[in-house]
Amino acid sequence: MADSDGFQFISHKRGRKKGNTAQILPTGTEQNRDIEDLGYVQRRLEQCLVEIESCPAVGRLVLAIKDIISNQDSACSRKKPFRTELIGYGIGPFASSLPAKYHLAMLLHLRKSLNVSECLVYDPVWVSVENDILLKSDCNLIPHNEEGKRTVCQDKDTMSIFFMPHCGKALYNNLLWTNWKSTSLCRTLLIGNSFSEMALSMPDQVLKSSYMYISRVLPYTTIIDVDKSELPEEVLSSTALHVFSDKLLQTIPEDIWLQTQEPLYEDDVEIIQNIQLK
Numbered sequence: 430m431a432d433s434d435g436f437q438f439i440s441h442k443r444g445r446k447k448g449n450t451a452q453i454l455p456t457g458t459e460q461n462r463d464i465e466d467l468g469y470v471q472r473r474l475e476q477c478l479v480e481i482e483s484c485p486a487v488g489r490l491v492l493a494i495k496d497i498i499s500n501q502d503s504a505c506s507r508k509k510p511f512r513t514e515l516i517g518y519g520i521g522p523f524a525s526s527l528p529a530k531y532h533l534a535m536l537l538h539l540r541k542s543l544n545v546s547e548c549l550v551y552d553p554v555w556v557s558v559e560n561d562i563l564l565k566s567d568c569n570l571i572p573h574n575e576e577g578k579r580t581v582c583q584d585k586d587t588m589s590i591f592f593m594p595h596c597g598k599a600l601y602n603n604l605l606w607t608n609w610k611s612t613s614l615c616r617t618l619l620i621g622n623s624f625s626e627m628a629l630s631m632p633d634q635v636l637k638s639s640y641m642y643i644s645r646v647l648p649y650t651t652i653i654d655v656d657k658s659e660l661p662e663e664v665l666s667s668t669a670l671h672v673f674s675d676k677l678l679q680t681i682p683e684d685i686w687l688q689t690q691e692p693l694y695e696d697d698v699e700i701i702q703n704i705q706l707k
């Protein structure tokens with residue numbers, strides 16, 4: 430079903446459907462990756478940025494985020510406007526991959542169009558040439574692997590927007606676990622693989638046991654699908670905006686909030702964990 434803005438709202442009905450699964454590239458070094466020439470990477474990034482800026486689906490996503498931020502604003506009757514921070518995890522190896530270039534361009538576009546105060550990024554595959562480009566683009570590099578366990582800014586006037594394109598389920602699950610309380614989740618927006626597509630792509634029992642925080646929050650999440658047809662290379666495939674509204678979070682039973690055990694993953698190829706980097 431599409432709304433008047435052209436977004437598709439995905440129902441939470443479960444079933445078995447093949448969905449996009451994240452595939453993680455091996456941790457990179459300049460030696461084992463085919464790094465493109467710096468000038469080429471920069472030129473191609475600029476072209477991607479032009480495409481992203483003129484892409485109607487991205488424009489609608491930006492409008493939807495602005496709308497949510499301003500509605501949240503009046504719902505909480507705040508006097509100060511919300512400050513926004515943007516965190517980009519799993520952008521990918523953009524000095525050798527075209528989809529990752531689009532994702533970096535999208536991050537930069539979101540930062541500009543949403544007037545973001547602080548932009549933080551991390552991907553364990555990045556090599557020095559990529560870190561240099563990010564620093565030149567005024568992105569702050571997160572210095573260590575947080576495994577997605579970043580607490581959202583505790584300042585009540587800040588909205589934290591996570592851009593996690595095609596990331597592993599464990600990364601989303603960790604983010605939810607770290608912020609497992611309504612006062613944190615209601616100030617979190619997540620752009621990433623659609624939780625409802627995930628739920629459709631695996632047995633209920635696996636979602637419940639391995640990615641329990643995704644499974645628990647899913648019925649209370651508003652999922653706004655992003656039209657993937659307007660950009661090449663499946664750049665936005667399975668991508669959705671996840672909104673955790675205060676109103677819906679208030680309906681989560683207390684005992685669900687009290688279940689706070691840290692998720693552990695064995696042999697999960699979709700996330701690079703600290704133990705693997707040692």
Ligand SMILES: C[S@@+](CC[C@H](N)C(=O)[O-])C[C@H]1O[C@@H](n2cnc3c(N)ncnc32)[C@H](O)[C@@H]1O
Binds near residue numbers: 451453519554597
């Ligand atoms: C399927 S790839 C997606 C890359 C790119 N966004 C794309 O769609 O082509 C998943 C990305 O998640 C990154 N990743 C894995 N573990 C991570 C972690 N602990 N923190 C941040 N990113 C991580 C991988 O390095 C990889 O670049």
